[in-house]
Structures are given as structure tokens and as C-alpha cells.
Amino acid sequence: MARMTSAPSTPSASLTALTVGFDLDMTLIDSRPGIKAAYQAFSAETGVAIDADLAVSRLGPPLQHELAHWFPAEEIDERVVQYRALYPTxxxxxxxxxxxxxxxxxxVREAGGRAIVVTxxxxxxxxxxxxxxxxxxxxxxxxLWAEGKAEALREHGAGVYVGDHTGDVRGAARAGAVSVAVATGPCDEAELRAAGADVVLPDLTEFRAWLAGYRAREASYLP
Structure with missing residues (x-):
């Protein structure tokens, strides 16, 4: 499915080296309906009452974080495996x-760049x-979550990271990437700006215009 390259890009001042990272849940995909259905099935299978609506209102952190609200710590690893077995269905x-x-x-492609997903x-x-x-x-x-996303962003030479959560903003900052936040997830514009986002867009429909402006500004700095 994904066109994996044999070696990651390396950071460069050249415009042809553009790599943009994207978060997945609530950035590229609205996974709330599917995750809600998965939690409802998981609740029925385990016999543990899980508020699926509440769970999908705080998407972003790893699954283990959410399951810790519903299961004792010693069960988390087992429950992760059990939930993930249900997830594709x-x-x-x-x-x-x-x-x-x-x-x-x-x-991103039309700008000659690479688009990667870091989630x-x-x-x-x-x-x-x-x-x-x-x-x-x-x-x-x-x-990879929050600051941990910086590992992949640096490896692939991503100069921009797009996400919906304050954790995504922190990951971009750790990687030295421009943080483009979209207010489509659990964090509103004020939270995203307070976390240090360089720009906040209402959603990805405004990304193309932002990218064009960003590229033009970058080009103006070249000798």
C-alpha cells in the first residue's frame, strides 16, 4: 500500500526535500464511529462497562492510556491484545x-515532496x-506518541508535522519541525496554540493553501 523508500530522506534546505508528516486519528481519518463500535464489542466480550462515547472523545494517546481508565494495571497488556483482535472486524x-x-x-506530492504518517x-x-x-x-x-514521534520525523527528514493533539505539537517541536495543528480532534484552537503550534487550521481543507504559502516563504529565503 505505502510506497516505502529504501532509505529515508535527509533534511535539506532544498525545496525538493520536502517531507510532511501527518498524524492519523482525527487528522487524516475520523475513526470515532469505528473505534466506538470496537469498544462496544470489547465491552460486551469482557463484561466491563466502557463508555465508548467518552473513549472516542479523547483519541490521540496510545491504547494503553485509554484502557487504564477501565481495567487494572496488571490486565492492560492482555486487554490490548484482546481489543486489537476485535479491531479489524x-x-x-x-x-x-x-x-x-x-x-x-x-x-505534498504536487510540491515534489513525500507524505508520511506517524501515529x-x-x-x-x-x-x-x-x-x-x-x-x-x-x-x-x-x-509513537507525543515526543516519541520525533524519532520517526527526524529519521525521515520531516520539516512539517500535521496533527490534531497537543501531543502532536510536542512531537513536532522535539523534531524541530513546523507544527501545523488542525482543530478537528479533542484539542481546540486555544489548547493547540498554548501548546506551541506554529499554525492552527480549522481542518485539512485549508492545508493546500497553507502549504503553498509556506513553500513561497521558504523559496524567498534561498539565495
């Missing part, structure tokens, strides 16, 4: 692409979502 089909998601990837979601499920929705990034890196 219930969560993939109901999930939708966020407005502007496909166009944002295309805008806290486990990589196999991230790939299932992207394949189902016909979103085709150049690389998919899963299992």
Missing part, C-alpha cells in the same frame, strides 16, 4: 476520511485504515 469499515485528507497528501496507533491497523480509504502515504510509522 469492527473499526475499519465505519471509519471515514477527514475532509481534505486526500487533497493534503496530494498537495500512536499500531502500524498494521493504521495501514488497514489507509488502504480501506484509498489514502496512500509514502511511509507509515506506528506506535
Amino acid at each position: 469492527y473499526a475499519i469499515t465505519p471509519t471515514l476520511a477527514m475532509p481534505g485528507a486526500r487533497d493534503a497528501i496530494q498537495a 500512536a496507533k499500531n502500524e498494521p491497523h493504521a495501514r488497514l485504515h489507509l488502504t480501506h480509504l484509498g489514502i496512500d502515504p509514502d511511509a507509515v510509522i506506528g506506535g
Whole structure:
């Protein structure tokens, strides 16, 4: 599905070296309907009452963080495996692409760049979502959250990271990347700006115009 390269890009001042990272949940995809269905099935299977609406209102952090609200610490690892076994059946089909998601990837490509996905979601499920929705990034890196995302962003030479959570803002900052936040997830514009986002967009439908302006400003700095 993803067009993986044999070696990651390295940072460069050249405009042709553009690499943009994207978060997944509530940035590129609206996974709330699917994750809600998965939690409802999980609750029925475990016999533990889980407020699925509350769970999907705070997407972003790793699964372990959410399960800690519903299960004792010693059960978390086991419950992660159990939930993930249910996930493909219930969560993939109901999930939708966020407005502007496909166009944002295309805008990066048209600018001669690479688009990568860096997400806290486990990589196999991230790939299932992207394949189902016909979103085709150049690389998919899963299992990274907040500052931990900087590892993949630096490895792939990403100069921009787009996300919906304050954790994404922190990850971009740690990587030395421009933080583009979209107010489509659990964090509102004020929270994202307070966390240090360089720019906040209402959603990805405005990303293409922002990228064009960003590229023009970068070009003006070249000798």
C-alpha cells in the first residue's frame, strides 16, 4: 500500500526535500464511529462497562492510556491484545476520511515532496485504515506518541508535522519541525496554540493553501 523508500530522506534546505508528516486519528481519518463500535464489542466480550462515547472523545494517546481508565494495571497488556483482535472486524469499515485528507497528501506530492504518517496507533491497523480509504502515504510509522514521534520525523527528514493533539505539537517541536495543528480532534484552537503550534487550521481543507504559502516563504529565503 505505502510506497516505502529504501532509505529515508535527509533534511535539506532544498525545496525538493520536502517531507510532511501527518498524524492519523482525527487528522487524516475520523475513526470515532469505528473505534466506538470496537469498544462496544470489547465491552460486551469482557463484561466491563466502557463508555465508548467518552473513549472516542479523547483519541490521540496510545491504547494503553485509554484502557487504564477501565481495567487494572496488571490486565492492560492482555486487554490490548484482546481489543486489537476485535479491531479489524469492527473499526475499519465505519471509519471515514477527514475532509481534505486526500487533497493534503496530494498537495505534498504536487510540491515534489513525500507524505508520511506517524501515529500512536499500531502500524498494521493504521495501514488497514489507509488502504480501506484509498489514502496512500509514502511511509507509515506506528506506535509513537507525543515526543516519541520525533524519532520517526527526524529519521525521515520531516520539516512539517500535521496533527490534531497537543501531543502532536510536542512531537513536532522535539523534531524541530513546523507544527501545523488542525482543530478537528479533542484539542481546540486555544489548547493547540498554548501548546506551541506554529499554525492552527480549522481542518485539512485549508492545508493546500497553507502549504503553498509556506513553500513561497521558504523559496524567498534561498539565495
